[in-house]
Amino acid sequence: MxxxxxxxxxxxxxxxxxxxxxxxxxxxxxxxxxxxxxxxxxxxxxxxxxxxxxxxxxxLDMNSLSLTDELAFQLLSGEISLADADKRLDQIDAMQSPYNKTLTGVAFGTATSAFAMLMGAGWPEIFWSGVLGVIVYFWTLWSLRSKRVNLMLESVASFTVGFSACAINYYFDSGFNIWLIILSSLIILVPGLSLTIGLAELSSRNLVSGTARVMDATMQLFKLYFGAFIGITLGYQLFGHQELQVADTLPFWVNWLGVLMLSIGLVAIFRTRMKHVPWAIVSTFIAYGASTWSSAYLENGLGAFVGAFALGVYSNIFSRTMNAPSTIVAMHGLIVLVPGSKTYIGLNSFISGQDFIKADHIGQETFLILMSLVAGLIFANVVMPTKKAL
Incomplete structure (x- = not known):
């Protein structure tokens, strides 16, 4: 479980x-x-x-993870028998998300729009990223019912988003950054979190599991890019080639609005229990605030180390206070820090030779961010160890 x-x-x-x-x-x-x-x-x-x-x-299902952890605690403390615990596991397994499909769909749109804000997109890109994020959610729902769609989810979702972005640019709102909209719309599927967990497993000498998770994340990334590339190519053939444009920079306060929207959207996507929601939202602000503040003093993405360290200490304090897995709040904060998007940007630059945001040395920065995240979490566990294995 x-x-x-x-x-x-x-x-x-x-x-x-x-x-x-x-x-x-x-x-x-x-x-x-x-x-x-x-x-x-x-x-x-x-x-x-x-x-x-x-x-x-x-x-990731933080509701079921929390309930399973509580059940194990009750079993170990003698509050429940093994037979009753076994029945309760079946109930948790059959439990639906505490948030209905409509709320989850809205959460997908909110999270993708919020990520576009953090990427420095303009208002048109932010709006259309949210619209296409809802389309990605429809594909996600379909994948739950069809094994064939589930196997090709990343490719078909990215193809649909790429083709739709070209159509929107041609018929409704020309002149925006198509690749930035595609990335923002697909951010929920971009495996930056899996890549970070895989590297953390490798650092803990879980070599088989870490290698498997890193390779799985890499293949997901390839499928996402391939689908988007095919969608863009077909869109260019039908609607004409669009010049890549860099969005105008919005005020800095928009980034904080994006962090708030992203944290709220992740609540439904991760199925976080209501009593843990305030902790989860605060974790995103701590991670983003610490990394942003330290980036003014540290170069080459090393601000992610400070952000991950602050997040790790905070999540372990949450674990001690609420007697719940630190993963519940750590995952929300990691989404703000993980460089999955920058990995995607680097892949695009390598294949097409185009940079769709202003970023220098993207490959080096991505690698350093990944290492900084793992190191920050390890140091946090030393300074503020958690009482729970999770």
């Missing part, structure tokens, strides 16, 4: 070991994004039980 809800492998293994220790069971666990292996044995290895399961990569 914890694997299904997007727990990193090193935290999942530590959590399961903690539960096994409290139950007096000798156990060993190996977790990867696509499998879970469990070994149970007696004191002298007279009896040994092995179980290996093929599991689909997990998705």
């Amino acid at each position: 914890l694997h299904k809800y997007g727990s990193p492998s090193f935290r999942l293994e530590a959590y399961l070991s903690e539960v096994a220790h409290h139950l007096g069971v000798h156990a060993s666990f190996i977790s990867t994004p696509t499998s879970l292996s469990i070994v149970l044995w007696s004191d002298r290895h007279e009896d040994e039980y092995n179980h290996a399961a093929r599991i689909d990569p997990g998705e």
Whole structure:
């Protein structure tokens, strides 16, 4: 269940070991994004039980993650029996999102518009990014019902967004930055978060899981770019080639509005429980504020280290205060910091030779941001360790 809800492998293994220790069971666990292996044995290895399961990569569901964590705590404290806990797990597994489809669709539009603000887009780009973000949500809903659509979600969603952006530019609002709108509309699917988690797993010596997650994120990125590239190419053929234009810079306060909108949108997308929502929203401001402030003194994206450190300390304080996994608020703040978008920009520059935002040394900065994020979270766990494995 914890694997299904997007727990990193090193935290999942530590959590399961903690539960096994409290139950007096000798156990060993190996977790990867696509499998879970469990070994149970007696004191002298007279009896040994092995179980290996093929599991689909997990998705972020903070509501179910929090409920599962609470259930484990109740089990370990003796408030509930193993049989009742097993039944409760089935109930959590069948539970729907606390936010209906309409709210989630609005959240997709809000989050994509907010990201366009953070990328320095103009008002037309911000509006159309939100509209296309809702279209991406429709594809996401379809992928839940169709296995074939789920396998090609990134490609078909990016193709639709790329082609639609060209059509909008031709019929409704010419002169905006098409590639910036495409990136903002697809930001929920851009695997910057998975890439960061994969590198964190590698740094914790979970080599198999970390390598698998990094390669999976890389393939998702390729599928996103390929779909967008095909959509743009077809759009240019039908509607004519549009010159790439850089958006006018908006006032700095728009960035803070974007952080607020992004944090609110992520609440429904991540299915965060209502009692954790204020903590989650504050985490995005702490991450963005710390990284922005420190960027004035540190160069080459190293401000992300300060942002990740502040976020890690804050999320561990949340874990101690609310007795809940620190992941619940850390994931919201990481979205503001992860360089998935800059990785996408670097891929575009490498293939097409075009830069659709003003950014120098994008590849070097992306690498440094990734390393800074991992280092910041590690240092935060040393300064303010959490009492929970998650």
